Amino acid sequence: MNKYLPYLALTGLLVAACSPNESVLDEQPSAIMVDQYQFNENYASYLETLSSDEFEGRAPASEGERKTVEFVESKFREWGLQPYDAENNNYQQQVPLVRILPTQVSSMQFDSDDLGEFAYRSQMYAWSPRVQESVSLEDSELVFVGFGIVAPEYGWNDYEGLDVEGKTVVMLVNDPGYDTRDSEVFNGYAMTYYGRWTYKLEEAARQGAAAAFIIHDTGPAGYGWSVVAGGSPMRFDLARENKNMDRVQVEGWLTKDSADKLFASIGSSYDEMRQAALAPDFKPVSLNTHMSITINSKFDYLNSPNLIGYIEGKSKPEEHVIYMAHWDHLGVDPINPDDGIFNGAQDNASGTAGVMALAEFFASQPQPERTIVFILVTAEERGLLGSDWYAEHPMLPLGKAVGGINMDVLNVYGPMRDVVVVGYGNSEMEDYLVKYATLQDRYITAEPNPEVGSFYRSDHFNLAKRGVPMLYAKGGNDHVEFGLEYGEKMRAEYVRNAYHQPADEFDPDWDFRGIQQDLWLFYSIGNELANSDVWPNWRAGNEFRAIRDQSASERQ
Numbered sequence: 001m002n003k004y005l006p007y008l009a010l011t012g013l014l015v016a017a018c019s020p021n022e023s024v025l026d027e028q029p030s031a032i033m034v035d036q037y038q039f040n041e042n043y044a045s046y047l048e049t050l051s052s053d054e055f056e057g058r059a060p061a062s063e064g065e066r067k068t069v070e071f072v073e074s075k076f077r078e079w080g081l082q083p084y085d086a087e088n089n090n091y092q093q094q095v096p097l098v099r100i101l102p103t104q105v106s107s108m109q110f111d112s113d114d115l116g117e118f119a120y121r122s123q124m125y126a127w128s129p130r131v132q133e134s135v136s137l138e139d140s141e142l143v144f145v146g147f148g149i150v151a152p153e154y155g156w157n158d159y160e161g162l163d164v165e166g167k168t169v170v171m172l173v174n175d176p177g178y179d180t181r182d183s184e185v186f187n188g189y190a191m192t193y194y195g196r197w198t199y200k201l202e203e204a205a206r207q208g209a210a211a212a213f214i215i216h217d218t219g220p221a222g223y224g225w226s227v228v229a230g231g232s233p234m235r236f237d238l239a240r241e242n243k244n245m246d247r248v249q250v251e252g253w254l255t256k257d258s259a260d261k262l263f264a265s266i267g268s269s270y271d272e273m274r275q276a277a278l279a280p281d282f283k284p285v286s287l288n289t290h291m292s293i294t295i296n297s298k299f300d301y302l303n304s305p306n307l308i309g310y311i312e313g314k315s316k317p318e319e320h321v322i323y324m325a326h327w328d329h330l331g332v333d334p335i336n337p338d339d340g341i342f343n344g345a346q347d348n349a350s351g352t353a354g355v356m357a358l359a360e361f362f363a364s365q366p367q368p369e370r371t372i373v374f375i376l377v378t379a380e381e382r383g384l385l386g387s388d389w390y391a392e393h394p395m396l397p398l399g400k401a402v403g404g405i406n407m408d409v410l411n412v413y414g415p416m417r418d419v420v421v422v423g424y425g426n427s428e429m430e431d432y433l434v435k436y437a438t439l440q441d442r443y444i445t446a447e448p449n450p451e452v453g454s455f456y457r458s459d460h461f462n463l464a465k466r467g468v469p470m471l472y473a474k475g476g477n478d479h480v481e482f483g484l485e486y487g488e489k490m491r492a493e494y495v496r497n498a499y500h501q502p503a504d505e506f507d508p509d510w511d512f513r514g515i516q517q518d519l520w521l522f523y524s525i526g527n528e529l530a531n532s533d534v535w536p537n538w539r540a541g542n543e544f545r546a547i548r549d550q551s552a553s554e555r556q
C-alpha cells in the first residue's frame, strides 16, 4: 500500500437526517484532500513538549500541572477556541480533590471463635470512602449477595427481598457471563459494567448496606491480590459536598482463602457458592456471623483543572460532540526524584496531543453546525476523577451530547491495518468508525481481553455510564509494513518496560504515521456527527442504553 495514498476528508457539507446506519452507508465523502499520514504536522511537537522532563510527569497540583495548563491554554487561545470559563477568560474547570490517607486499619474481627480475625492486607483489604476521621462498624451481619448485581435488562437482582441496612455484603467479582461463557448471559465472556468492582460498591451503597467486600479471584478480577492490596493505601477522590456520606462506611476486598473460611462456617465453599450464584433465582445467604472493624484516616484538599475549549455550533449550539483525553500522569518518584520522572509520553501525552491536534484542525475549518468540545481531564491516574467531575458538572447537558471519542495511549509504532475497539459491540459510534476505517483500507478488531473490562477503566466511561455513546478505539497491532507480530511485540515491550514507569519517554524514532491515521479517523467521525442530525445510541441490550433513552425527550 502506498504510504502517501491520499484520503478524502469531509468538510461539513452534509447531511440529511436519517438513522445512523443509513447515513453511514449511503453517504459519499466529498471535499478536501488530506493525506492520512499527514493529518497535523505539529502533533509530534505537542507530544514531545508535554512529555519533556520540564513538565515533571504532569501530576495534579504540581509545577508540571502549571506548565501543562499554560501550554495547552496558550495553544487553545492561539487557535481561537472558546474558553470554558468565559468570565475569567480561561479554559479551566477546577476539580476539587481530597487525598485520603488511612492512618490505622484494624483487622476484621468476628463474633465466632472459629473465624478469629482477618488481618489487614494479607487476608483482607479495607478503606472508608467517607471523608470522616474515624469509621467504626460493630457486629455487622455478613450476607453473601452473589454477584451483587441489580440489572433489570438482564432480569437479574441479587438483592431481591433483602434488607441490607446495617449489614455487610460480600460478593463475587465479574459477572455471571464470565463463568458461563454463554452469550445469552450478560455479555458472555466479555465483562459488562456490572462486573466491575466499582459498580458493585455503588450498588451496595444504593441498597443501604453498611459495608461491602468483594471476593478477590485472579481469573475473573483480571489482576492479582498484590494489585488490590499492595502499594500505598493513599487514595484520591472528588471533594464532594456530602463528604461521600452516601457511600457505604467501609469498602474492601477479601482473599479467596478468607472467603473459603467464611463459607466453611456455613458448611460450604467459595467454588460451591460461586456456582450457586450463577442461578438466576439465586437468593442472598446469611453467613451467620458478625464482624467489627475500625478505620482512621486523615485528609488534605487540592484543586486541579480540567481544560476545556470549544467551537460553538452555528445552528445547534447545545448539541455537541466530545473529544477527550487525560492530561495528567504520575509526576515524579518522591524517593528517586532525579531519574524518577514519570514522563507519561504514551500515557497520556499522546492522547492530550491528539485532542490538541484535532482542536487545531477543526479551528481551521468552516464552523460546524453543532458544537465541538475538547476536554483534557485531570486525575485520571487517581481514579478517573476529572472526567467524573465533568460528567457531574457538564458544560452542556449530557442529553444533548451526540457522542464522544476518548484517546488514551495512542499508537506510536507506525501505520496499522487494524483499529482496535475497546468495548467492541457497545454503540452505534462504531458504524461511523467502520465507515471511515474502510476508506483507509483498515479493519476493526475487538480488544483481545474483553473479560478484564478495559472499557470501564478510562475517562470515556464516566460519560458512558451517564448515557453518552462513547468510542474508545486506537490503531491496533497489524503493522502495514511489518505485520502483526511486530505490532504485538512492540505493544508487549511497552507494557513490560515502560507502562507506568519512568521509561515511558518520548522517542524521536517513533513512527507517528499510525497516530496521523487515527487522528484523521477521529476527525472524520466527529466532523460528520457535528454536521448532521444523527443521534447515535448504545446498541440494544447494552447496559447504558436505558440511561440514554431516559433523556430522549431532550433530543427531539
Ligand SMILES: [Zn+2]
Binding pocket: 326, 347, 348, 380, 408, 409
Ligand atoms: Zn492513561
